[in-house]
Structure formats: C-alpha cells, structure tokens
Amino acid sequence: MTHRIAFQGEPGAYSHQACRDARPDMEAMPCRTFEDVIDAVKSGRAELGMLPVENSTYGRVADIHSLLPDSGLHIIDEAFVRVHINLLALPGTPLAEVKNAISHTVLLGQCQDFLREYGIHRITGADTAGSAKHVAEKGDPSLAALASELAGEIYGLDVLARHIEDQSNNTTRFLIMSREPDYSRRAGANMMTTFVFEVRNIPAALYKAMGGFATNGVNMTKLESYMVGGSFTATQFYADIEGHPEDRNVRLAMEELRYFTNDVTILGVYPAARGRDVG
Secondary structure (H helix, E strand, C coil): CCCEEEEECCCCCHHHHHHHHHCCCCEEEEECCHHHHHHHHHHCCCCEEEEEEEECCCEECCCHHHHHHHCCCEEEEEEEEECCCEEEECCCCCHHHCCEEEECHHHHHCCHHHHHHCCCEEEECCCHHHHHHHHHHHCCCCEEEEECHHHHHHHCCEEEECCCCCCCCCEEEEEEEECCCCCCCCCCCCEEEEEEEEECCCCCHHHHHHHHHHHCCCCEEEEEEEEECCEEEEEEEEEEEECCCCCHHHHHHHHHHHHCEEEEEEEEEEECCHHHHCC
C-alpha cells in the first residue's frame, strides 16, 4: 500500500499544511478536485485523503457534505488548521512596492483591513497556493500572493507580512478519509461519530428523531441539512455527536433515530482532535 495522503489543491495549499501537521510521515499527494482525492483513495493510489469540511469564519465547505455519503470512504480522524494568512512576494521586494495581491476570494475577504491599510488592490485567483505559484512565475515585484508560509517555501517567495487575517481564530476543520472504518479506538480518547440520515415524511419527524439524543444525554455538536438530488422535498441531514456507537447512551439514541428515519449511514467514528476547542 502506498504511503500517501491525498489533498485538493496545489502544493502549499492549507490542505497540504493539514497533511503535514496530521500525517508528517506520509507523502502529500496533490489532486485537482475533491472528487480526485476520493478517487485516489478508492483506487489505492493514496492510503488516506484529507478533505476540508468547515471553516470557523465561512461555515461549511461547499460540496463536501454531499460527496461524503456516496464516497465509499470512512472518516478515521479529524484535524484543525489555524489559517494564518501571509503576504508573499518575490525575494527582495519591499512592502511599499506591492500594489496588487492575488488569492482565492475567501482569503481576500479575510484580509480586508491589512489590504486597505496598505492600499493593495485585490485580484481573485483560483486558489491560494496556485496564486503563490503564479507570483513566482510572473516575476512582477508589484504583485504579491496571500497564502501559507509553506507556499512561500515551496515557490521561493519572501514573507513580507505574517498572520494578516482579520479574524485571529480563523480555523479550518479537516476530515481524514480511509477505505476502511476504524471502530477499535476507545480508551483514553473522546470519540466522535459522524452520520447522515433522512427523516420519514411524518409530522414532527425531525423533532422526534432528535429527542433520543436529549433523553440519553448525547451531545450533538453539529446538525446541518442539504438538498438531495435537486429536490426541495428530499432533505438529508449531516450530524456529529460525541461518543462511540457502542456506548449505551449512543446506541439507544441511534435506535430511536432509526425509528423516525428512512436511512442512517455512519460516515466515521474517530477521536476528537485537540483543536476542537479552538475558535
């Protein structure tokens, strides 16, 4: 089995940083899309996949929740990365010479105070690390990129300003995906269980389905809904709870949930990461 972990984006992306932090012993494998990450793991070209699921400032990552149930993969870990944004430019470039900054539109929106203070014009790029690569290739000292320090290292750029994000607690949560689930970890770890479900078409079905978690003392840390198959009547719910499916209170809550739902699919059981208290 190849010792690789796949991620979406160019080398130097924040997903690449997540791979380095969470699995430093593995080779990080860049992929063009989230679907390519999933395919790389399913085909065996990568052992694991790193997928961003939500950001503390901007909420959930588009498409991920709808991709996970049909991916055939399982969540075995989570990772949190502080999104430190840096202004990167050609070596030897003074800050005063920078007139334009390029990055993904989300990062541009997270550095408005800094860019306004220095009169730097925003240019939308495809992604963060790709923007750093573009600055290195273009060779224009008036153009800088907003990206990670890792991207600066990879593409030979200087860091003109560090940690210029407006929100000091800006954090992205990632899920580590595998072909096989791992329910074996119990002792000494606070466990998380992630699942999706669709409620039955009966009055107050969601309210009744959630009741089992309250009465059994199971803490639900996330509950999100999204459309299924483009239908306004078919809604799927994505949930994170604290606990392991074999815990008595979790087992009872899940039994009650199944009574009021058409389908429940567990996506993963994994230890709660330390970064869960960030933000």
